Structures are given as C-alpha cells and as structure tokens.
Amino acid sequence: MLIFEKSKTGRKCQNLPECDVPVVTLDAKDKREVKLHLPELSEGELSRHYTELAKKSHGVNDGFYPLGSCTMKYNPRVNEVAAGLEGFTDIHPLQPTETVQGCLEVFKTLESYLCEIAGMKRMTFQPAAGAHGEFTGLLLIKAYHKSHGDEKRKKIIVPDSAHGTNPASAAMAGFSVVSVPSGPDGCVDIEKLKEIAGDDVAGLMLTNPNTVGLFDKNILEITKIIHDCGGLCYYDGANLNAVMGTVRPGDMGFDVIHLNLHKTFSTPHGGGGPGSGPVGCKEFLVPFLPSILVEGEDKLVAVKEKDSIGEMKNFYGNFLVVVRALAYVMTLGKEGIPEASKNAVLNANYMMNKLKDLYTMAYDEVCMHEFVMSLADLKKQTGVSAMDIAKGLLDFEIHPPTMYFPLIVDEALMVEPTETESKETMDEAIAVFRKLYETAGEDAESLHNAPMTTPVTRMDEVGAARHPILRYQFED
C-alpha cells in the first residue's frame, strides 16, 4: 500500500508551537493552483510504513548480493561513524574555507591516496557517480584536443563488451561511437583496433579487467595504438576492485580515469547512495579539470584551474561519500587495499570452479573479480533461461547476478561475490546454484514461475515496460 493511500486528512506527526511571527498572506499570483498532495500520517504509521518497505527490499545487509560489475561489498559501519561527525555534517558549502580546513584536508588526503592507487596526477570529486565521471573525463579529452586546435577528432572507440554507459556518455559529450569487437578470448581484437585507429579518433574507453572478468593482457599495446594515432585513453574504473593496489591504470597507459567510490571504496550503493565518481587524470590534463581542487600546505584553499571545463556539479560533489571512502582507505591501508582485491579475485575463482562442472563458463580460464556464465545450453536443453535461474535465486534470499550482460555472451549471468563474503556464504550460494540447475532438468515449470516466496512473485516486466505507470494518480 502506498503512503498516499494510508493518508488521512488532518493526521500529523508533530504539534508545532504557536506561530510567534506575523502571519503573511500571499498574493494570489504567488499561490499554487494545484493542491499539494502531501501524505498525512502519524509518526507511528510513518515508522511502520518505512519499516515494512525495508523488509521488502534486499541489500548487502540482508544477504548475498553477487551483482556482477556492481561490486556490492559490505559497507563498514566505521565509515558511517566518520561521516556522522558534526564537523562534517553541520557545515555549508558556502562557508569560508578557513572555517572548514578539516573538510578540505579530507579531499586532499583522499585525492593523494586515490591518485597513488590509480597512477594519476590530480583528481576531482565533483562527479556524482560513474557515468557522470565518464562524461567529465570525455569532456577533458575533448578540451585537450580543442586546445591543440585538433577539432577533427570526433570518434570514441568502445569495445562491444563495454558497459552501456560508455557509448551513452560519449554520445552525450558530442562524439560518435565506434565499436571495436572482442576476439574469441573476450579481449579487444587488436587487429580490428588498428584498423579503426586514425587521426579522427579522440580516444578509447576501456575497463580492465573487462566486463567478462578477464584482464586484457594486451593493454600496453592497446593504449600505445591509441596514443600513436593521437588519441587519449579513458579507464572506466568500474572493475578496479580486481586490481587496486596491484596494477595502476596510469601505468597501463591510461590518461584519464573515473573511480566508483560506491563500488570499490565501500560507500553505500544504489538506492542507498548518493554515489561518487571522482575523475583523475595525468598532469597534461590537469588544467582542464572541473573545480574545485584543494591546494596548499598549512592553509588549504579551494581553487579552480583557468582552462577548467567548468562545474560538473554544484560545490564540492557528494562530500560525505568522500569521507566514507577516506575512512575505508585509511582502515585498510597500503597492505589492506591490495589484499581486498586479491580476496575478491580469489572468491570469484572459488565460486567459478565450484560451478563450472554444471554451468558453462563463457571463458573457462582464471578470472578476475567476477565471472560470466552462459546458460544458452541449459536453455536449449530445458527451456530454463538465465532470467529463470536469476528469479529462482530470490527464493533462497540471494540477490540475482547481473543478467544478459555483457551483450557478447548469450544468456549471460555475471557473478561478482566481492571480498567481503565468507567461504560459508559462498558455499551456501554454490549449493543453491547447483540445486537450481538440477531443478531446471526436473521441474522447469517451477523456475518459470519463480520466485514464489517473495513479497511479490514473478513480475510482468514486459507489461511494465510497454505500459509504464510512472506516477501515482491522485483522485482530485
């Protein structure tokens, strides 16, 4: 039941004190013409409403959440303690910077750590999420070429296995998108890349490890091909959780990068956001960075580069997310950061190897932090699709893996356990995956109808997409 349906006129949460300032009547032109539909409930009803909604959801605090490419790791509580400190919460972005030196120090410190991890010179924290970071990075590439009077570079190369945001961000930034195919090994087809590389190429967007969970071993050759034709290389940090503290994107040849603090650096994710997609770059791109950059030693100041592409978001970005990420990085330290990545890779390989005798792996080799299986054979034999298995997992209180992505794998399920899951949790999930495989052979129908034990059962996704109801219709 929606909160609007529970509303009773006149019911409220608080008794406000008598008004002790003069009452002003607005002119007719300033008054709204449409009724303001605010739900009216008592505090108890309100509390129950949201508790009920929370019970219907599934987050990392409820159970296993192996959503590939999303890095749904546990968010340590100590991050929340840090982000709840008064000095961080009770401030205003327009406050004079000398009164918020500690906050500027948060930016400065995290920037130095993340630049070390990424192999970059400077970093902006303005972008609010990954795709926003991509857009920012592409505008840096655009500004760089423009500053050289090189305006013929209109193309951005994106692999056919890329996240959908890559071509979308490139189009948003005014580029045309050229897709480079993957070879049979799931990595960039080098020969095809050479054919595309030319003086009309502005840059390449790549994630490494890529979306099939493999580290592209030709990465140095790939970035060299792009640099040789005059283009720049953009690193999509979506999969950094596999390599942080071990390999640096800057050393792979990338010039600009975004990180997802809400993935790799354990800040809340999805509905629990907001996110943060800081963009780092090599020294030659620093002049174009959006404001605000923090500089100084004893007295910190916020500065704007003179050739800056401009503001990507108001003020400093999502500051409290930055505080959480700093708490995470400082908690793990320089030994903990690479260890987290190694455990993420170990966990993914453990699950893959415990499943590959039943499920067909799209690429049967040592994977990085995630692996992709293809259920095409299972679907052919039993009629049970990747969607059915994903829905079946819900009955065991496991969040489904990413489905039907990457597009180059038929009936794909992409599993990313992350480093914060125990062997016992993974063993339980492995048992569920194996049981569902058996069920597919014995009782396919039950999986077509799954889930059966959740607050809502199988959703009519097609109906919802064809006839979307996008807002509540009030009666008056």
Next chain:
Amino acid sequence: MELRAELKYSKSHEWIKEDGDVSVIGLTDYAQSELGDLVFINLPEVGDEVTVGEAFADVESVKAVSDVFSPVSGVVTEINEELLDAPESINEAPYDAWFVKVGEVKETEELLDADAYKAFVESEEA
C-alpha cells in the same frame, strides 16, 4: 521458425520485400524470437538516408537494446508509425510488422532466399 518464400533475407536477420522501386524492411521471425518480447522501437524519419550495413533503427527487449541494420542504401520514404505504439506486433506477426520503406535504392547487400537463410540460421545455431 517461420519463413516466407517471397521475401529475401539478410545475415543480420532483416527481411526485405522488393516492391517496384521500393524496398520494404522488417525483422525476421528468428530475430524476434531471439530478442524476446519487444517493448520499444526507434525508427528513422521519412527523408533520412540509410546505408548498407549501418543501423537505421533499434529495438528494445526486457534484456537489451539491439540495432537493426539496413540491407540497402537509399532514402526512407515511409515508416510504420503503428509500430511505435505497438512494438509487440513485431513479436506477433513479424512479416506484417514492416519497419520502413526505402526508395532511391542505390545499393543492396547480397541477400539470401528463404532456404539459404534457413541454412544460415541453422549453421549459426550449431
């Protein structure tokens, strides 16, 4: 998989009906069944140029968005506006649910007849 003898087919799974100077283009039965239930379609506008091998439309299923490639080069003379509100008709009757009519056809890719297309799909499935 339904096929029609009077139509020609491309390897990227479009059907083509050559009707005088005009080529009528749609998506094959095999393509719609592989894509699953379609929920959205983007069509070009009348007067747009289309080019052999390049995307001229896209279709969206619950799973993904897919490009539809043009088997001919020419100019769009008519689009099937009814599809915009009823993409499900591509699933229901793929050979009636034409996407566009293309005139001033300058170039046509090498097309397959029904038997050759059937063999092509079977070889891809194997």
